[in-house]
Amino acid sequence: MAPLGRPRALAAHAFSPHDAVLSAAARHLGRRRFLTVTAAAAALAFSTNLPARGAVAAEMDAARLTADPFTLGVASGDPLPESVLLWTRLAPEPFEEDGGMGQERVSVQWEVSLDEYFALVVRRGTALAYPEYSHSVHVDVQGLTPGVTYYYRFRAGSYISPAGRTRTAPAADADLTTMKLGAVACQAYQDGYYTVYRHLAREDVDVVFHLGDYLYEYAVNSAGGERGYTDVTLPEVFNRETMTLADYRLRYSLYKSDKDLQAAHAAHPFVVTWDDHETENNYAGSVPENDLPPSEFLLRRAAAYRAYWENQPLRSAQLPQGPDALLYRRLQWGTLAQFDVLDTRQYRSDQAYDDRPHAPGPESDDPARTLTGAEQEKWLLDGWQASDALWNVTAQQVCFSQRRFGLTADAPLSMDAWDGYRASRNRVVAGAKAAGLENWLILTGDVHVAYAFDVKDDFDNPDSRTLGTELACSSVSSGKDGVERPDSWETQMKANPHMKFYDGRRGFARVTIGTESARIDFKTVSVISTPGAPLTTAASFVTEVGDQGMKPA
Template sequence: MTRAGRHRALPPHTTSRHHPELRAAAQHLGRRRFLTVTAAAAALAFSTNLPTPGAARAAALDAARITDDPFTLGVASGDPTPSSVLLWTRLAPSPYEPGGGLAEQSVLVQWEVASDERFALPVRTGLATAFPEYNHCLHVDVDGLAADREYFYRFRTGTWISETGRTRTAPDTAAAAAKLTFAAVSCQAYHDGYFTAHRHLAEDDVDLVFHLGDYLYEYAVNSEGGARKYTDRTLPDVFNREAKTLEDYRLRYALYKSDPDLRASHAAHPYIVTWDDHETENNYAGAVDEKNDPPEEFLLRRAAAYRAYWENQPLRAAQLPSGPGAQLYRRVQWGSLAQFDVLDTRQYRSDQAYGDVQHVPGPESDAPERTITGAAQEEWLIDGWRTSNALWNVMPQQVCFSQRKLDLNDPAKVSMDAWDGYRASRDRVLAGARSAGIKNLMVLTGDVHVGYAFDIKDSFDDPGSKTVGTEIVATSVASGRDGVERPDNWETYTKANPHLKFYDGRRGYVRVGLGRASARADFRTVSAVTTPGAAITTAASFVTEAGDPGLKPA
């Protein structure tokens, strides 16, 4: 969508005293507008933070009085370390109602971790309180676990017991782990089809799942569930509007997390999550939204979206939003085998150039000060590479990193929303990888609703230049509906981009196996998502050897 005339993106900070970027924005917006933005942000920091220890709490509810299953949204785990894992659930006996049917009362919940699925060998247990201020979600950071171990967990309240989840811890940081298998998923528009890929993923033998963004969509979902065309149920009207408020986003997560296939996937594997745009609003950039609303208005919406995201994902307290901002980028280590630097390419980016339409690169998009990560995150990423002892350095993030020409013209148009619209930012990141001596760089990407496999080139315009890494793009779970193996632009894209080694337009996920000698990527696709229960197949497999980047058919 054309967005010409949009304001330059503001960083998501609440005061100018600690953030020179916001002071610079004041000069752009004018002092009165700037003060309005910062005042709104400061108010958000007060009004949307979670309650502090010792604050007044809601009255407790006797759990014995809960007459309907409160675990309708399942369980989840995430962000494993060698000694800990984060456990999540949210109580909602009436998930499609505001407050989940528990109103303004807190609930005491017991959590259990065991070495076996029958819980005959308990390892850790404890009590936690689900507060209404948190929308009755729980984030239990379980410590004191053994490294590189599988565990099972569950929650209890009153007479109710949740389903059992399976999780695991990471190997010790210095351990020479032999292998790791993980999956990557993205883009699961409920109204576009069933989450069949998640059902198959729940049955797959992987250690981790990376969700690369667009966990939900802000768009309306009608009473039939959109393309799902329900005939045996009717969704309430509360979903048939665009999500904009905190209550809207909370209810939308309830809709998505009540999906049995997504629940099964979360229960089967620990997740590492990051957001893209639709968890808030399509193609937003920093404090600039698609419709060019005043930043102080959009920051209110963004704060609500970020708050609901944290409440509904297995994230630690370090990712807790503060007003309209949250530090989602973080690092996960898997022994000496892999380091995962999880990025956020939405919150800190410069506004898309040229009104965010497809455009040839030019002075506006190539301005050296433009950034897709923000300066602090970029520095954190490169510093992390310099101290990395991992064999594989993997960068889970949102939008296409490699050059992707969209036509056969010279020069060709590219996407202004992807790294092609921020080429100076990409150049700095690749220069940082070179200076850090990174030999096995792998980028994980979502967003585009297709599966791609790219060789990352030292110079994308020179097919003979050195290959410096690989990019694996996971197709969507449901977004785009059924899709086809070869979209209409398949021939154009493959001719225009010789470093593009694979392109498939069907739904599914990608499974990646890392070893000491090589890595393998399997692109798993389903035949349809507008009808449930489709079978899954492997569309293609590629390998890249350690120390010799470049994708080869397996």
């Protein structure tokens, strides 16, 4: 999480991206297999907005801008005690391949203030928006005061961006009594409106954790799918699956054009991590969902990862090199909480049993299988050993707790979740016990429903020790309009005694972490097929310091 300066990052990476993806793919595949990658496959990922070797884009005079370039809003993320990452992307024509910016770099001014009127500016500077990075701007603002709310904005030519609000993390040794977070995931644009984000923008939270599936690769028709636009016709460019760098960039433009999503980003700093759909459904490491050579898939993954970084408030430490990106990282909130943000897609073994629900067996229980990869697993367990925080919070993607889909002992489990990687889960659980974690909270996305789990030492023994708690935050929109009790509600609640709550509506989770307990409020809306549904609290639970387990609040 050590911040890196923008000029150094761009000098290292901006002008040889094609070389980076090819060399990284070679590392994955070995020289003999890599040589089978065709020129057409290489063009799949990097055929758009890339300079020739040694070229430097000319600089545009920002005064030439004739339309608002801040159509995709602003965002902040990964707050540290003395810094925060600020983001925007210039796109006066967001549904054009180049955003309407052409191939020139542009100077963008930024400023950070203690007040929303920008009378008390404490930091300001200039950043360059490069065409090689889709004219995105990532500013790692240094020298801020810990635990303070700030306001920020950008200027390009005569245009000023909307103002955003952010905050720094408290000092590492700050003794806090409380902090609040929001947890969201899974926002298929075509499945409905972002009503959940409109409500989240108004919530009093310190930070929002996005747990994956920010983007979906599936086609979006001219009516916006379930949104059913009658006064807007989306361009045909969205009505296809994302494959190329241009496709992924344009799809982020579509998602980020949503005003409710913009409002949530402007209101709160985000900590983001991806799952599968930012690239392709249920991919595993270098293995795609469909029958495609890994060499070709890694080029698609490189395009997806690149567009993800360009469109998220991430530091240059997360800038991809070809198909690889270091996304797992650690944040601290005083002495109250340590947040370990995982990546459970990039390093995982291929799903067992053709990725179909299946009872545990030799294939899924192979000790060599991993969901995190060995290096990330060691980083996680070492971080727990060194942690002095009261709460250790794991922000990750897929269900950690066991979920039986039937009432028999051999009922199927999800092979895409930790149930399909039980040896990997057992190592993590052993590491949590060895580190003496007393207050362990897991934040989960992926499943499009809200769950509350007790994390058991032995999931098949309801009387075994409860090691921690897990919440799944439902989805912002994926799954379309939900229902309170899905068809599988009764079966899953009976089959999994450690499952304390299950709700199928869209929503988010709000978590209040304190020195005596953590409170989890599951927030839901009734519909997203039409905008404006009110927010309700479906259920609330507490888990107590030193006495883990989901208890009704």
